[in-house]
Amino acid sequence: MRLPSYVRKPSFPFAAEIWLALCCVLPVHAAVHPIQHSAREQINALVLTAAGHEIDALAQKQQWQDYRYTFNIYIPSTVSTSALCAVTPQVTSSTSAKMALSRMNFVVSCPGSAGWQYNVAVRPDVSVPVVMPKSLIARDTVITADDLQLKKFNISNQREGLMTNMDEAIGLTSKRALQPGKPITRSELVQPILVKRDQPVMIVSHTAGITASMPGVALKNGRKGDVIKIRNSSSQRIISGMVDDTGVVTTLTAEQ
Known part of the structure; x- marks a missing residue:
């Protein structure tokens, strides 16, 4: 059974309030002072906290700014036959780092x-400001700051x-060509010639x-x-060099 749980996360890294709305599950006052009356409510609250910690840790590692997330929590329906645990249940995670966003x-x-x-x-939905074009960017265009904007985007289940x-x-x-409104990925960009x-x-x-x-x-x-072949204009020798800057190539070995 799916229990939707919503969290609004303020700008990282500053701590602030977290609003929880457990739709059709907990009364309004329980969002601030949660009191569990069943195993289902107990599990939901614990998992909500654990999942939030995982996303917060990932946000800190990736240095996300102003991120937001919501969760859909799936608890087996058989929990209805279980009584409220007399002590705080234990929660362990088996999530791999690569799967945390899906x-x-x-x-x-x-x-x-x-x-x-x-x-x-x-299943989380995580929104993070990502780099997007302001308008259409043509192929083989050197990107400038004026071409770009940061815009919120749901990065869950997105390619790296x-x-x-x-x-x-x-x-x-x-x-x-890069389309406005779509995130730019590293694979779509190369160093300029x-x-x-x-x-x-x-x-x-x-x-x-x-x-x-x-x-x-x-x-x-x-x-x-890049390592390329170049011809010395004086000696006409062909040597190898590494591109260092615009119009500048550094030899890999001393030029004789």
Whole structure:
């Protein structure tokens, strides 16, 4: 049986009030001072708290800002045959870190000869401000701050790679057209081309603490960190170098 439970989480990392509304399950005053009258209410309250702790821990790790979450809690219907536990039941989590945003699993057990144990599933809906385009961004566009906005988005069951900080995207290039209102993922962006084929480059060589530079020509396109072939314009030798900046390639070995 599903019990919907709602939590509004204030901006992280500041602690603030948490409002709980247990629809058609608990009276209004129980949201502030919960008093459990049945095993079902007992389980619901404990799982709600445990699930909230898991999301809060994930938010701190991922450095989410101003996140919100709601939970749908699924308690087996057979709980209706179980009595209220005389002591606080134990709650253990079997949720993997990768699954926390799609499904959490808890085991709630009441000790003693008349005790009970139930497996409880929780499906969260977590909304976090993520990086989105303000308007259509064409393919092969270098992203600027003016292109981006932070907008709330339900990240539950979403593929990995969503960005929550615009600085992660600024300066990168779109691999395809990016639509407004849709989150930008890291896989949709690449480093910009800093060196273009057949265009002049500055070859920088570091040897024994001495730095020398010489003109050259790139033999292929390159992004930052790419190793490409370049031709020394003076010696006409073809050497390998790593793209370091716009029009700048650093040799992997000393240029002779």
